[in-house]
Amino acid sequence: MGTQSEILTNKIFALVDCNNFYVSCERVFNPKLNNQPVVVLSNNDGVVVARSQEAKSLGITMAIPYFKVKHIIEANNVKVFSSNYALYGDMSERVMNTLMKFTPDVEIYSIDEAFINLKNIAVNDLDNYAKDIRTAILKNTGIPVSVGIAPTKTLAKIANEFVKHNSKLNGVFNIVNFPKMDKLLSQVPVHEVWGIGGAFGRMLMSRKILSANDFKNASSSFIKSKMGIIGLRTKYELQGVSAIDLDEVLEPKKDIMSSRSFGRYVTDISEIEEALSQYCMRACEKLRLQKSCCNSVTVFIQTNIHKLSDMQHAESKTVTLPEPTNFTPEINKYAMYLLSKIYKKGINYIKAGILLTNLVPESPVQLNSFMSSRDHAKRARIMKALDCINSVWGRDTLKLASSGIKQQWAMKRQHISPRCTTNWNELLIININ
């Protein structure tokens, strides 16, 4: 049984988080955007998902619908971009590759964040090590990052958040053996703690548990009964006891979904079929990429819940397949069948999607298969050829005819920047006069 201080130094994590990542990516290829207010929008140009510091200062909040801040954007000449995931994904890979030159103990947590294990770094060297990481990533990629260092992942998240709001910290905040931890945690609203969201946050605040520090000191049995073991884990993490370990191995996904809002309302089933076929292709691609097959297919459609004057309808249906597969035409056939079961005429639909679940490894082929192994092999070869052609010649070079040509339901992306790093036709152009 160790004392509290021994536990504190038992493990050390850092969270490396890219600052305003999508905005920073846009700025790397368009330096005129530096020091200017910039926002990046979600798919369909729906909501704001990234903001430069200047845009934040104008009062543009995270995840706010574009149309609600359009007046601020226009009045202040804020530069607006649609999400360019080809660019951001590629930049993310460069950031992570730089990080992995420092240590193999990296958990890529999201497109713009990674946890690393620093247990082998001497406590006195932590700050300099983190500064070296910042410098290297900025030099190699042009992306600024913040680093929070702490004995648990939850505390590293909090340290990182402080870095972003305090320029005096120069991008690094180390709270290993931090003397004023209680005071620090008192400044963190409870709903901002990693793992506690809006719903639990409201419940906790109604019981006068207002800050991370209050939560840390709340009764374990209360937390367990209201929030289960996840809540309990968060309490330990705030106490400095590591309860969430580094997750380094990239496990295959357990569900794969592809869904999207349409660029406009869609009523006709044939248009929804087109969209669903498109999503089906994308989901099956992802399925084969991780060498899985699915046992179940779910399809859902829904109307715009914000448009109260419209007749509302949201429904999903699931089918269990006779045998696991990742053969696109087969899955598409079931998807179309499910859609026909839930679709209602005369309704304005805004979104549809497909979810592949009960995933299993691709091989070996099921012994109780209805198909001969020769047919299995043939299907596998067809899908391999399809994936190969699409990866070389571009997405959707080969696609299901049912996904349509015009795709008038397709999402809006009115402010897209060029795919500078991943498409030969959209390279950065430099004028030298």
Add this chain to the structure above:
DNA sequence: TCTGGGGTCCTAGGACCC
């Protein structure tokens, strides 16, 4: 007019088995 997409984990409850 316009409100993202893609995931994870946990829990509760029903069906079923012994």
Add this chain to the structure above:
DNA sequence: TCTGGGGTCCTAGGACCC
């Protein structure tokens, strides 16, 4: 008159994350 209970599997739904 007495009318089990524990384990497991599945699904739906709710919470969270970025």
